[in-house]
Amino acid sequence: MRQINLLNVTIHNITMAELLESIRGGGVVLTPNVDHIMKLQNNVEFYGVYQEADYRVCDSKILMYVSNFLGTPIQEKISGSDLFPAFYNHFQNDQNIKIFLLGADQQTVKTAQQKINHKVGRDIVVAAHSPSFGFEQDEVECQKIVELINASKATVLAVGVGAPKQELWIAKYKSQLVHVKIFLAIGATINFEAGDVQRSPRWMSEIGLEWLFRLASEPRRLWKRYILSVAPFFWLVLQQKLSLYENPWSTIKPTNETKILPKFNRINLE
Numbered sequence: 001m002r003q004i005n006l007l008n009v010t011i012h013n014i015t016m017a018e019l020l021e022s023i024r025g026g027g028v029v030l031t032p033n034v035d036h037i038m039k040l041q042n043n044v045e046f047y048g049v050y051q052e053a054d055y056r057v058c059d060s061k062i063l064m065y066v067s068n069f070l071g072t073p074i075q076e077k078i079s080g081s082d083l084f085p086a087f088y089n090h091f092q093n094d095q096n097i098k099i100f101l102l103g104a105d106q107q108t109v110k111t112a113q114q115k116i117n118h119k120v121g122r123d124i125v126v127a128a129h130s131p132s133f134g135f136e137q138d139e140v141e142c143q144k145i146v147e148l149i150n151a152s153k154a155t156v157l158a159v160g161v162g163a164p165k166q167e168l169w170i171a172k173y174k175s176q177l178v179h180v181k182i183f184l185a186i187g188a189t190i191n192f193e194a195g196d197v198q199r200s201p202r203w204m205s206e207i208g209l210e211w212l213f214r215l216a217s218e219p220r221r222l223w224k225r226y227i228l229s230v231a232p233f234f235w236l237v238l239q240q241k242l243s244l245y246e247n248p249w250s251t252i253k254p255t256n257e258t259k260i261l262p263k264f265n266r267i268n269l270e
Helices: 016-025 034-039 044-052 061-069 080-090 106-120 139-152 165-176 189-194 202-206 210-217 219-228 230-241
Strands: 003-006 009-012 027-030 099-103 125-129 156-160 182-185
Touching (some): 016 027, 034 044, 034 230, 044 165, 099 106, 202 210
Parallel strands (some): 027 182
């Protein structure tokens, strides 16, 4: 599989069509964007989870522009909000694909379930659940979620609770999910599917201004993500262009004896 290096992330340089065909065999899909990449400079747990993912696909037009600048162009932007509808439409007639939605509030996730099933023409989303705030810190609740997913016999888990929480949760519990073969970290996509949050116009997305639309829609929640990380990100990109960038976690090499494991809110090497 073709790959390009952007700071300390290896991105799989594939098209949506190639991903949909390849993922039929299972795997964890992460969608790096500028926010993820900046978190990966400071969060060793998140970095460890990224190294273990089966697919890391470009979720940002900005990353495509930067990759061109670095001389390693990316073929296609595959955001979680584009991938998920493409996924359920691609597999609409495959009875082996059964999706569990995890994220958003109860009304939103149920509405998303109903709308997706209506569009597909069958109950492809077999169950949906809204976890409580801070659920990742409650092992009892997490085990109940694991039981719900297993009882649903879902073969696909789509988690939309924000990064890095969703990626860490998948990494920590995927081995306990006996039927799930495909894991999708999809961010705000559940809200988009329910219609609670409006996506940017396609023309804005195509030229790399989707972040501006989202910032204008939710300034109080998103201003730190989109404003404070911009200058540091481009400074790091310039360092890579000049061959000066150093991966802050380059000395950490997980082995069978030493792995970077998600422990939520604390750095821990075991």
